[in-house]
Amino acid sequence: MNPVSLAASTAPAELLQLRSLPRRGLAAGGGHVREICGRRGANGELHWTLQLVELRGPAGILHLAHEATHVLAGIGGPQVDVGPGASVGLRKERVLRHTDPLLELRRPRLRAAELSRVLVLSTVTARARPALVFADLHGASILPDGVRAIVVRSGRVSTGGSTAAAMEALVLPSAMTGDGVVAPGPGIVADDARVLMVVG
Incomplete structure (x- = not known):
């Protein structure tokens, strides 16, 4: 699978500019x-x-x-x-x-x-158990299961038709991260990205 089709294979992700x-x-x-x-x-x-x-x-x-x-x-x-x-x-x-x-x-x-x-x-751990995880992302790959959001510190990350750069975040669709359901990680394409992920 090439990087373009890998990034396009996931459901749309919401792109947020943190400063806005x-x-x-x-x-x-x-x-x-x-x-x-x-x-x-x-x-x-x-x-x-x-x-x-x-x-x-x-x-x-x-x-x-x-x-x-x-x-x-x-x-x-x-x-x-x-x-x-x-x-x-x-x-x-x-x-x-x-x-x-x-x-x-x-x-x-x-x-x-x-x-x-x-x-x-x-x-509230009785209802959800996400954690914060720093990671370096390069090229085309699959994110870990249960990723809810990605905050980009440097570089660029593309998934679900959206691309985030530094001080931007990608929030994954709730259908992929419903509580009680561990969703398969989506495909991404990253350009030397340092990120903080909400996982779980």
Whole structure:
């Protein structure tokens, strides 16, 4: 199968430009948060959600879902310290588990005009169990089973008729990622891409 037919063989994927998503201010501090994607039940109960936090000042506070567990991934800008309580440093390309519904982020060393970007995956494990996985993608391949979304850090990724570059995301159709069903991974074509995937 050639790369073009491989990329076209999957259902359409939704292309999101992260910088264009609606944003809301943090509960306190300088910065904002954007919701990328997620899933809720018929009555609005949270299954999982993926958010992008962009910290501009020296500190920021975000309130997370009480019933969920959270995984943080640094994807850009200066390192942040994660609290409350004893701080743990979160650098780019690192993943950190966070169980408190209060998320405090601090930047020990500020760099002018550069945002610190952190992805936050919140999951109610009784309803869904996705994880965050960094990966390098090259050429034509098949994604792992159960991929729900792909956030591109560098390079380009094409699947389902859509192509994402840096600071863009591909959200796969819900029919391919329904809770309780492990869907076969879709075909992709990647050009030296470094990505963060929501899998499971």
